[in-house]
Amino acid sequence: xxxxxxxxxxxxxxxxxxxxxxxxxxxxxxxxxxxxxxxxxxxxxxxxxxxxxxxxxxxxxxxxxxxxxxxxxxxxxxxxxxxxxxxxxxxxxxxxxxxxxxxxxxxxxxxxxxxxxxxxxx
Numbered sequence: 001x002x003x004x005x006x007x008x009x010x011x012x013x014x015x016x017x018x019x020x021x022x023x024x025x026x027x028x029x030x031x032x033x034x035x036x037x038x039x040x041x042x043x044x045x046x047x048x049x050x051x052x053x054x055x056x057x058x059x060x061x062x063x064x065x066x067x068x069x070x071x072x073x074x075x076x077x078x079x080x081x082x083x084x085x086x087x088x089x090x091x092x093x094x095x096x097x098x099x100x101x102x103x104x105x106x107x108x109x110x111x112x113x114x115x116x117x118x119x120x121x122x
Contacts, residue, residue, distance in 0.1 A: 019051030
C-alpha cells in the first residue's frame, strides 16, 4: 500500500473541506489549524456528502443535519450521527496532499445509494 496523490496543498486552504476521488474512492479532505485530514465523504447518519459541510473548530460539520465528526478519529461528536466515519492516514509532501487508502476502501460507499440494493435504510 502506497500513499496516493489526492490534490495540491493549495486546493484545500485552512478552514475548508473539499471532495476528491482516488480511483473509485470518494473522500473528503479538510484542513483545520494547518493540519490536513482525510475521511469518507459520506455521513453515517443519512449518507449526506460531508464535502458539502464545513470545517469547524470542533470537527467536520455535516450540512444536512448538523452532525459533527472528529477529524482524527471520525467519531461523532454531535448527533444525530451515532456511528463514526472512516478516516485515512494523510500527509503533505512537496506541495501535494497524499492519502493512504486500505484495500477495502472501495467499500466506503453510501449504503442507501448503492445500485442493486433494495430496501436499504439508514
